[in-house]
Amino acid sequence: MNGTAGLEAVTVECPEGVNVVIGQAHFIKTVEDLHEALVGVSPHLRFGLAFCEASGPCLVRRSGNDEELVRVAVTNALAIGAGHSFVVLLRDGFPVNVLNPVKSVPEVCTVFCATANPVDVLVAITDHGRGIIGVIDGSPPAGVESDADVEDRRRLLRDLGYKL
Numbered sequence: 001m002n003g004t005a006g007l008e009a010v011t012v013e014c015p016e017g018v019n020v021v022i023g024q025a026h027f028i029k030t031v032e033d034l035h036e037a038l039v040g041v042s043p044h045l046r047f048g049l050a051f052c053e054a055s056g057p058c059l060v061r062r063s064g065n066d067e068e069l070v071r072v073a074v075t076n077a078l079a080i081g082a083g084h085s086f087v088v089l090l091r092d093g094f095p096v097n098v099l100n101p102v103k104s105v106p107e108v109c110t111v112f113c114a115t116a117n118p119v120d121v122l123v124a125i126t127d128h129g130r131g132i133i134g135v136i137d138g139s140p141p142a143g144v145e146s147d148a149d150v151e152d153r154r155r156l157l158r159d160l161g162y163k164l
Contacts, residue, residue, distance in 0.1 A: 005126045009136070010079050012087070012119040013072060019095050020076075021088040021114040022121060022135060025107040028053060030086060031061040034108075037101040038088070039065070045093035048073040054083025054129070066091060080121050082130040084109075096162070113137045 014020055025034075031051045038047050048069025051061045060077045064070040069089040076087045090098065095114030103111060113119055117138035124133045145153065157163040 005124070007133075008123045008125060008130075009120045010076075010123055012076050012121060013079075014089060014116075014119075015068065015072060015091075017091065017116075018069065018072075019090040019093075019114065019116045020119060021090070021095055021098065021102060021111060022080075022119070022132070023086050023088075023102070023111040024082075024084050024109045024132060025051065025086055025105070026084055026109055027107045028061060030105065030107040031063050033105045034086065034088065034102065035063040037105050038090075038098060041098050041101055042093055045098070046091040047088060047093075049086060049088045050074045050077035051086040052077050052081065052083055058083075064089075080123060080130075080132065082121075082123055082132045085132055 012020055031049065034049050038045060046066040046069060048064035048066050048071065049062065050073040053059050053061055060074055062070050062074050064073065069091060073087045073089045077085065099111065099114055102108060112132055113135045115137050120136040121132055122134045122136065123130050
């Protein structure tokens, strides 16, 4: 490498009650395919997505059905600035409901996170551009669950309808 290299932590901004999915894909078609995958999850799901094109005009491509979430997804994509990365913001739906459809999009290479936690994206910077090398998603463990915590977890999953 002839130039400089570096590492940057980019804090993802999300409105209250919004989940984020961050990943990497490889083609301009990603925007339309992700849009179609998300629309198919639920008629109530509100979302915005942005994709950083890595060649040609190098634009942030955008789509969604919620203008605020599209705007915030674009803001986050510009801040991350990593080629072929995408940011999806979700309202009235959860990552567990969209992950399989998102991962089924042929252009999607990797999903780095899907969360409502605060997220920092670790971006490597080289002469060739910027790339996501990982994410920091939430707080470190505060301990190990007790038997009562196990029962609470099991009850919550059943109350939410994820387990019988």
